Amino acid sequence: MAKNSSPSTTVPDTVWLGNGRHSGPEPELDIRRNLIALKAAGVLDDFLELDPAEAARSTVLHPRDASADPGPSARRLFEARWRPVEHITVRAQLTTYDAPLRRKESDGVTWVLAAEAEQPWDVRWASPATMFWPDSDRVAWDQDLVAGLRLRTTNHLPKDDDAVRRLLRDCTRQSWYIHIVVHEAMTPDALGQRPVAAFLPPSLRHRIVEHRATPDQARIADFAMKRELDVRMPRGGAVILPSTPPVAGYDAARCTVQNVFLDGTQPTQLLDRIREFAMLPRPLPPEAEQALNRLRQSWHLLTAEEELAHAQGMAVRYAEALEEMTRSRDRYREAAEAAHAALAEATGGSGAVPHLPAPARPDGAPGSPRSALTKAFGRFRGSNGK
Secondary structure, three states: OOOOOOOOOEOOOOEEEEEEEEOOOOHHHHHHHHHHHHHHOOOEEEEEEEOHHHHHHOOOOOOOOHHHOOOOOEEEEEEEEEEEEOOEEEEEEEEEEEOOOOOOHHHOEEEEEEEEEOOOOOOOOOOOHHHHOOOOOOOOOOEOOOOOOEOOOEEEOOOOHHHHHHHHHHHHHHOOOEEEEEEOOOOOOOOOOOOHHHHOOHHHHOOEEEEEEOHHHHHHHHHHHHHHHOOOOOOOOEEEOOOOOOOOOOOOOOOEEOOOOOOOOOOHHHHHHHHHHHHOOOEOOHHHHHHHHHHHHOOOOOOHHHHHHHHHHHHHHHHHHHHHHHHHHHHHHHHHHHHHHHHHHHHOOOOOOOOOOOOOOOOOOOOOHHHHHHHHHHHHHHHHHO
């Protein structure tokens, strides 16, 4: 795992990020069951579950940092480690949170997931989301935090023009995901209703939110995207929406596909454009940066080699601290001895501070007790400086 935790403006190419809302009654139980099953099947090397308060107190790999604290609304913290291919390890951390203004169980809980590999991420690897969440329609873990949109299905645009504009604006400004809009030239059958993301590689599949415009929404969608995002919606085609702040290298023409046939066949051109867009450097939102810092700075699921290295590092740090304490003690002892010597010289060896009458001459004049102390300390400083 990369050890550099300095702030970044773009998502590192070794990192996979996701967030969302689980609307079911027992999100942590769903995670726990999935982790246990995958470890038993040999997919995971290991996993760990921690209370967030305990996790914040026991930061392991780095000194505690404010960004390593998951915050007061955190519920549980889960860590998992696996190898997508031989000799490459992925470390991932998922934290569940109480949703803001949560009043009842049906409001669900929010979650944040950060995963990092030892080499640049390959989209053919398994999705980190499915290491924690079961990839089943029966478990509703995949709601985007923006307007409750779903990751693994299609989301039809609202009917109202203003609602479409607000939705597109919120998606491009607030969501961590890639948003695409597909216009249905005619109402598709069951095969055509299959989401485009289903044809994508595993690690890219759960980074896509797909919007659908019905046949009669062509003009509405085109007007809204032109007005809000300065892109056009081709009739019967698709467009990959830009983000705010914009992704460097985004080309509206390149991210627009004129024809998408919703007949169950692979929309090859659109899939290629999505892959190209996903390779562009993405801005790193502040909340995502905090999640990445927590992963890097407060990792707890150590291998035997990491535990040994950690113990050796702690021994070195303790030895350095002890040596510094010893040097400080010696300096204090030398200063105390010098002070005693100066006091003895000033008092003629009696050790008692003489009672001084009202000074007949200014302090520091030759022969005054203060002058004697000043000279003694001056000699001490001079001897130390040699």
